[in-house]
Amino acid sequence: MKPYRISKKEKLSLLSNRPRIEEVYNGLECQHRIASNTHKDVETAIAIGRKFNNEVIRPIALEIDRKCMEDHNYLPHEFVRKAADWGLFSLFLPKMFGGGGLNFYAIYPFMEEISSSCAGLGHIVNVHYCGVATLFPSMNMNVITTVFRDVVKSERQGKPRLCTIVVTEPESGTDSQEPLLNQYSKATSNVKRVKGGYIVNGKKIFISSGHLSYWHIANFFEDKSDKLGSWIQFAVPNGTKGFSFGTHENKMGQLACCASELLFDDCFIPNKLISARALDPEFKDSEKGPRWVCHTIVDHVTGSSRTGTAAISTGIARNAYETALEYARKKRVAGELLINHQWAQIILSDMYRNVNMSRTVYMESAATLALRGLFKLLFIKPIHHFIKIMPRWYFTLLTPIMKSRLATWAMRQFYFHRYPTEERNAASGWGSACKYTCSDLGVINSNLAIDLMGGDGIRHDHMAEKCFRDIKLQQIYESTNQVNQMNMFYCLIGSGIPEVEYFK
Amino acid sequence: MNAINTDALSAERQAFAELAKDFSAKKLFENREEHDRYPFAELITDAIRDAGVVGFYGVNLPADFGGVGMNAGMVAVILEKISEIDASLAGILFSNAAALEILKAAAESAGETGIYTAIKTLGTAPIAFPMYDSPDEINPVMLSKDGGTIFFGKICNFACGNIADYAVVPVRKKEGHPYSYYLVDLNDKGVTKSAPLVTLGLHGCPMVDISIEKTPALLIGKEGEGALYFRAMQDRMSLCVAAMLLGIMKGSLKDAFQYTNDRYQGGRQIIDWPLVRMMLANMALDAKAAEAILSMACQELDAGVHGWEQTAQAAAIHAAELAVRATADGVQLFGGNGYTKDYPQEKRLRDARQAANLLGMIPLRKVNYIARIIEEMA
Numbered sequence: 001m002k003p004y005r006i007s008k009k010e011k012l013s014l015l016s017n018r019p020r021i022e023e024v025y026n027g028l029e030c031q032h033r034i035a036s037n038t039h040k041d042v043e044t045a046i047a048i049g050r051k052f053n054n055e056v057i058r059p060i061a062l063e064i065d066r067k068c069m070e071d072h073n074y075l076p077h078e079f080v081r082k083a084a085d086w087g088l089f090s091l092f093l094p095k096m097f098g099g100g101g102l103n104f105y106a107i108y109p110f111m112e113e114i115s116s117s118c119a120g121l122g123h124i125v126n127v128h129y130c131g132v133a134t135l136f137p138s139m140n141m142n143v144i145t146t147v148f149r150d151v152v153k154s155e156r157q158g159k160p161r162l163c164t165i166v167v168t169e170p171e172s173g174t175d176s177q178e179p180l181l182n183q184y185s186k187a188t189s190n191v192k193r194v195k196g197g198y199i200v201n202g203k204k205i206f207i208s209s210g211h212l213s214y215w216h217i218a219n220f221f222e223d224k225s226d227k228l229g230s231w232i233q234f235a236v237p238n239g240t241k242g243f244s245f246g247t248h249e250n251k252m253g254q255l256a257c258c259a260s261e262l263l264f265d266d267c268f269i270p271n272k273l274i275s276a277r278a279l280d281p282e283f284k285d286s287e288k289g290p291r292w293v294c295h296t297i298v299d300h301v302t303g304s305s306r307t308g309t310a311a312i313s314t315g316i317a318r319n320a321y322e323t324a325l326e327y328a329r330k331k332r333v334a335g336e337l338l339i340n341h342q343w344a345q346i347i348l349s350d351m352y353r354n355v356n357m358s359r360t361v362y363m364e365s366a367a368t369l370a371l372r373g374l375f376k377l378l379f380i381k382p383i384h385h386f387i388k389i390m391p392r393w394y395f396t397l398l399t400p401i402m403k404s405r406l407a408t409w410a411m412r413q414f415y416f417h418r419y420p421t422e423e424r425n426a427a428s429g430w431g432s433a434c435k436y437t438c439s440d441l442g443v444i445n446s447n448l449a450i451d452l453m454g455g456d457g458i459r460h461d462h463m464a465e466k467c468f469r470d471i472k473l474q475q476i477y478e479s480t481n482q483v484n485q486m487n488m489f490y491c492l493i494g495s496g497i498p499e500v501e502y503f504k
Numbered sequence: 505m506n507a508i509n510t511d512a513l514s515a516e517r518q519a520f521a522e523l524a525k526d527f528s529a530k531k532l533f534e535n536r537e538e539h540d541r542y543p544f545a546e547l548i549t550d551a552i553r554d555a556g557v558v559g560f561y562g563v564n565l566p567a568d569f570g571g572v573g574m575n576a577g578m579v580a581v582i583l584e585k586i587s588e589i590d591a592s593l594a595g596i597l598f599s600n601a602a603a604l605e606i607l608k609a610a611a612e613s614a615g616e617t618g619i620y621t622a623i624k625t626l627g628t629a630p631i632a633f634p635m636y637d638s639p640d641e642i643n644p645v646m647l648s649k650d651g652g653t654i655f656f657g658k659i660c661n662f663a664c665g666n667i668a669d670y671a672v673v674p675v676r677k678k679e680g681h682p683y684s685y686y687l688v689d690l691n692d693k694g695v696t697k698s699a700p701l702v703t704l705g706l707h708g709c710p711m712v713d714i715s716i717e718k719t720p721a722l723l724i725g726k727e728g729e730g731a732l733y734f735r736a737m738q739d740r741m742s743l744c745v746a747a748m749l750l751g752i753m754k755g756s757l758k759d760a761f762q763y764t765n766d767r768y769q770g771g772r773q774i775i776d777w778p779l780v781r782m783m784l785a786n787m788a789l790d791a792k793a794a795e796a797i798l799s800m801a802c803q804e805l806d807a808g809v810h811g812w813e814q815t816a817q818a819a820a821i822h823a824a825e826l827a828v829r830a831t832a833d834g835v836q837l838f839g840g841n842g843y844t845k846d847y848p849q850e851k852r853l854r855d856a857r858q859a860a861n862l863l864g865m866i867p868l869r870k871v872n873y874i875a876r877i878i879e880e881m882a
Contacts, residue, residue, distance in 0.1 A: 066702060070544045173839050175770045184771030206840045252835075252843050252850040259840075333868060334640040343867050447828060450704075450857060454865030455636030455661035458858050459711075460702035468704060468857060472850070475836060476843055482779050482836070503770060504778075 018496060023426050026367040030105075034370055035384045038105055045106035048091070049113025056082055061118035065466055068120075068255035072248075076256050079121055080212055084160035088125050090152045093132065094378065095387055096395040096402060097148035103384075104304075104375040108311040108366045112359065115315025116322070119470040120256030124162075126312055127208040127257065130305045131163025134217040137300035137374060138233055138276035139411035142403040146272075147215050147235050149399070154214070161214030165305070166236075166262060168206045177302065177479045179295040180490065180502055182221075182228040189264065191220045191232060197270040198234070203246065203263055206477070210260025211245050214238045218262070222279060229284075231294040233276045234269045242267030253469030286417060293416050299424050300374045300415070302487075303431035306478045307369060310362035310431075310438035313474040317358055317442040320449040320467040321351040327453050327462070338452070347452050354441040361437050365430040373427030377414055422495075429491030432484035439474035439481060446471045517578055523558060524585035532590040537845050539592070540707045543700035548708045551593055552630070552667065561600050562627030564608070569620040570627045576605065576740035577802040580747035587751025588758075591855040592708025594748050596630050598862065599663040599709070602741050603631035603672040606685050609736035610725025619687060619724050625669050632668035632690060636661045636711075638864030639734055644674040644683040645716050651677075651723075654688065658715045665690065665712040666697050674730055675721065683730040686721035694719035705854030738863050739813040742820035743805065745862045746798040749820075749827035752859065753791040756834030756852045760784060763838055763847075774837075783833050790826040797822060817873050824860035831856040 006014075015021055021029065030038075060079070067074050083089065092107045093099025102110075107129060114122035132151075135144055147163065154161040167176050169189055175181035189202025200220065210216070216236040223230035236243055246261030276297060277283070278290035286293060325348055328339035338344050370379045377383060401407060449464040450457035457464040475481045486503065494500040531551040532539075539548045555561065563579050565571025572578070579601045583594040611617045620626060634642060637660075645657020654675060665671065668690055675686045688695065698713040725733060764775035764784065774780050797819045804812035831853040835842035842849040860866065 069541075069702065168840065171768070173769060178770075181770040184769075186768060249843075250845040252845070252854070259844075331641075332643075333865075343871060347867065443832065447857070450861065451866045454641050454861060454868070455634075457865075458636065458704040458861055459661065460704075465704035469854070472832065472835060472853065473843055475832075476840055480836060480839055482783075486779070 022372065022422070023492065026371050026426070026430075027364045029371055030367045033381075034105075034379045035381050035388075037388075038103060038379075038384075041102045041106040042109055045091075045102050045110035046113055048086075048088075049110045052083075052086055052088070052114060053117040056086070057114060057117040057121050061121060062461060062463065062466070064256050065118070065120060066460065072250055075211055075258060076121065076124070077212070079256070080124060080160055080162070081158065083125055084155045084158065087155065089128050089155050089160050089162060092129060093148050093152060095390070095392055096398070097145060098152040098392055098396065099148065101387065104378065105366055105370050108307055108362055109359075111308050111311040112315040112318065112362075115312040116318040118256065119312055119316050119319075119467075120254040122315065123254055123257035123312065124209050124212060126308055127164055128162040128213070130208070130308060131165050131213065131215065131217050133304040133308075133374065134165040134219075134301050135163065135215075135233075135235060135275055137297045137415070139408060139415050140275040141407035141411060142405075143235050143273060143275040145399060145403045151215070161237075162209060162212060163215040163217060164207055164209050164213035165301070166204045166207050166210075166216045166218035168204060170203060170205055173206075174480060174483050177298070178483055178487065179228055179291075179298050182231075183226070185221070185227055187221055187224075187227070189220055191222055193222070194268070197268055198232075198274070200234070200242075200264040200267045200269060203261060205259075205261050206249065207260045207262050208477070209257050210262055211248055211258050216243075216262060217275070218264075222277075228294050229278055229290045231276075231278045231290075231297075232274065233297075235273045235275055236267070236269060237273075240267055240269065252472060253466065254473050282412070283416075288417070292421075296416055296419060296424055299428035299431075302478065303365075303427040304369055304374045306431035306435035306484065307362055307365040309474060309478045310358070310365065310434035313435075313438035313442040313471065314355060314358040314362060316467050316471045316474065317351075317438070317445040318355045320442070320445040320464060320471075321348070321355050323463045323467065324348065324351060324449040324452045327456065327464075331453075331456070344452060347448050351445050351448050354445050358438040358441045362434040365427075365434040368427050368430040372423035373431075374415075376423075377411075425491040425495050429488050432488040432491065435478060436475070436481035436484040436488075439471065442467075442471040442474055517574070517581065520563070520572075520574075520578060521581050521585060524560075524582040527555070527558060527560075528586045528589035528593070532586065532593060536590050536848060537851070539590070540845070540851050542707045542710065543702065547667070547710065548593065551708075552596060555593060555597065556628040556630075559627070560597055561630055564601050564604050565627050566608070566611075566617075566620075568617070571604075575805065576601065576743050577805050580743040580798070580802060583744050584747040584751040584754075587748045587855075587859075588755040590708065591748055591752050591852075591859060592706045594751070595635075595706040595709030595859070596664055596667075598741070598744055598748065599633045599635050599668075600630040601744060602635050602737055602863075603633040603670075605737035605740050606633075606672050606733050607724060609733040610685065610729070613729060613732065614725040616725070619722060622687060622722055623670050630664045630668050632662055632664040632671035634659055634661060634674070635663045635863065636861050638738070638868065639674045639683055639730060640868060641864060642674065644676040644730075647675050647677050647684075647686075647721070648718075652720060654686065654694075654716045654719045654721045656717050658713060660713045661701075661711055662714045663709060663711050665714050666700060666710050671714070672724065673716070673721070674734075677727075682728040684727050685724040685730050685733055687724055688716065688719060688721050690714075692719045703858060705851070705856070705858035739816050740805075741863060742813075742816040743798065743801055745859065746794065746801070746816075746819035746823040748859045748862070749823040749856060750791065750794045750798055752852050752856045753787070753794060753823075753827045753830045756831045756849060756856075757784075757787045757791055759848060760787060760834050760837045763841075767839075769839075780837060783837055787830045787833050790830040794819070794823040794826045814873070814877065817869065820863065821866060821869055821873070824866060827856040828853070828860055
């Protein structure tokens with residue numbers, strides 16, 4: 001047998017070595033494992049994002065940013081209403097909840113698009129889907145259907161109700177989002193079980209878009225001695241007695257999207273709004289145990305939201321690149337157009353490279369999520385086609401079934417009880433990999449834009465300085481890049497090495 | 505540690521270094537975050553005025569004209585100390601010192617010092633200077649045929665343009681002609697100033713666009729020698745760029761030590777996480793490297809070592825890269841808190857990035873740096 005001829009058995013054996021196909025070639029795998037019309041949604045999403053940029057975001061981006069500097073209390077409610085008019089808050093909600101039904105593979109290029117004109121305004125839309133992606137992994141179909149259908153309905157009525165993710169506390173930042181560090185968290189909020197629900201006391205901080213949102217997907221621990229094993233999640237709507245907004249942070253960038261304080265003062269949350277509870281027998285007595293399940297839920301959230309963070313970073317990197325390119329076409333330096341200096345061309349090449357490398361990484365992560373992460377059910381071909389074909393009214397009729405315990409049971413079987421750790425690691429690991437890669441590349445591009453634009457680069461009215469302020473947040477939130485490095489090590493490197501220990 | 509080892513400083517220099525340290529602690533530390541809100545809040549007018557009272561605007565002004573008569577190395581020591589607390593005032597001192605260096609280079613070249621006497625506020629108030637752009641990046645304003653009046657023109661990104669009485673401006677007779685420097689009275693009716701610009705950093709060092717039309721102007725030095733004066737100024741003021749960046753880095757590192765000691769995450773002080781220590785190590789190494797090269801450049805300047813200019817420019821360009829990286833890590837170590845204005849780290853990152861742009865765009869400075877070496881080799 002010639003050396004390049006290889007038996008099926010040998011091929012399988014070789015491919016089972018690391019790096020495995022299912023770990024690092026998900027973009028390739030998507031070519032045959034997901035529906036061939038998936039790309040149409042991606043193209044539609046990009047086109048909508050570009051139109052929204054041209055008509056809504058770009059004309060007001062700098063003005064709103066400046067307004068936020070001038071008046072800390074300013075909140076862009078008008079923009080939220082405008083985005084709702086365009087249907088952006090339901091565009092990516094599945095049709096079964098009455099949403100626009102664009103697939104989740106398309107959401108990331110969309111996020112890149114709207115972040116490429118203003119990361120702050122774009123983030124108001126993006127973080128809403130981060131809230132969606134926080135609730136969805138609970139797989140509590142009753143709460144999910146209630147919240148998502150309310151989002152769709154309120155948007156149609158012109159009174160948008162956005163979702164947001166609620167985790168961080170003053171003394172519990174990084175460790176509140178990292179399952180391996182959860183046990184050390186100094187979270188001070190308290191939840192106490194009472195008849196018919198829970199009483200919650202405490203303060204949550206850095207809640208993106210908090211003041212602009214309605215549904216707050218809030219996460220707490222019931223038992224301080226076993227935090228991960230006692231994790232609990234509520235969907236808290238505005239107007240809940242004992243729930244209020246505090247101040248919002250005075251921050252460096254992404255000014256249009258506030259980072260809010262949420263206050264819980266003897267706040268009663270009824271049982272019907274508990275979306276997941278680790279101490280429920282379903283999880284507590286499960287074969288994998290409550291910690292594994294909660295770790296998986298956290299990874300479902302972060303795997304998808306960090307990919308979004310990476311897409312936003314790519315958008316900012318692109319904004320920096322496009323701003324610098326336009327500037328170089330008009331600016332004369334030493335008697336020559338800047339774009340005709342070879343050193344400037346090299347800088348622009350680097351910036352272009354960074355944007356496209358960045359996009360490649362987050363799209364690989366999106367492919368991993370589609371095949372092995374949070375969205376895998378929706379990308380199974382028969383399910384995908386079924387949802388595409390059936391009209392919305394059909395799913396409206398099915399709402400009672402969607403809200404049933406049977407639906408929750410089935411979803412949790414699929415996403416938890418029969419969900420393999422290897423898939424979780426691939427999705428979570430790539431989420432981290434793209435999050436810190438894209439934010440670092442975005443920082444590089446923002447620096448290069450200012451390098452190339454010199455004194456004009458530091459002026460607010462030339463955009464590059466805004467990119468510089470905006471991108472820095474991307475290295476911090478959704479866990480710092482350093483924690484993401486550790487998570488990537490845990491998921492994609494250390495998982496195959498039995499002697500390895502973490503967070504020593 | 506100073507940019508220059510204090511042991512090596514004369515008593516007078518040490519006194520100035522101590523003065524700068526005390527001044528920044530007393531005048532700049534308090535309300536630093538509020539002052540950073542300019543132009544949406546009050547400017548640090550008291551500190552700007554008091555800096556003149558203590559003589560900071562006359563450090564590199566010849567003693568014959570009421571100055572201290574020291575070189576840019578001494579200005580660098582002061583700027584480093586001030587930048588450790590708040591680099592905005594250092595920006596104002598920088599603008600003034602750069603303008604004085606142009607005057608000094610012109611006086612040395614032309615043997616004519618009359619221009620000093622035309623500045624009524626010399627040594628007591630800042631002089632405005634377009635310190636973020638090299639003349640290659642701006643279109644110098646045009647001179648009328650009689651040579652004593654600026655005909656028309658606009659210069660953008662003018663530091664201190666709205667708080668100074670005088671400005672040093674690059675001016676051209678005709679398109680394609682070499683430029684000269686002129687002194688302009690900013691209170692003249694032909695001068696129009698924009699509203700204060702919103703900038704990335706150094707908010708307390710205001711920046712405006714200036715339009716000049718039919719305004720009297722005094723030639724500084726010789727006609728057409730602007731490029732020579734700019735180069736001389738750029739060499740000396742490169743020390744000050746590096747010093748500002750070093751000061752900002754040191755401030756960031758100092759606060760990072762404090763915060764990582766105070767903050768607990770994952771069950772321990774975060775300074776006890778190896779990853780955090782690695783970041784602190786990188787910051788400390790960056791600051792030390794910047795300090796070493798700046799110190800070397802200052803010593804070479806004092807000793808008149810041939811080629812000190814290259815060391816000075818290398819210090820500024822290299823410190824820019826180090827400071828932006830180190831202050832970004834300074835924010836990172838504070839996590840979400842670092843991104844808020846309740847802590848000084850985000851301001852330091854913005855200030856470092858803005859200070860990195862002093863004296864012109866970095867790639868162009870690199871291109872000119874190597875062109876000069878090639879020129880000398882030839």
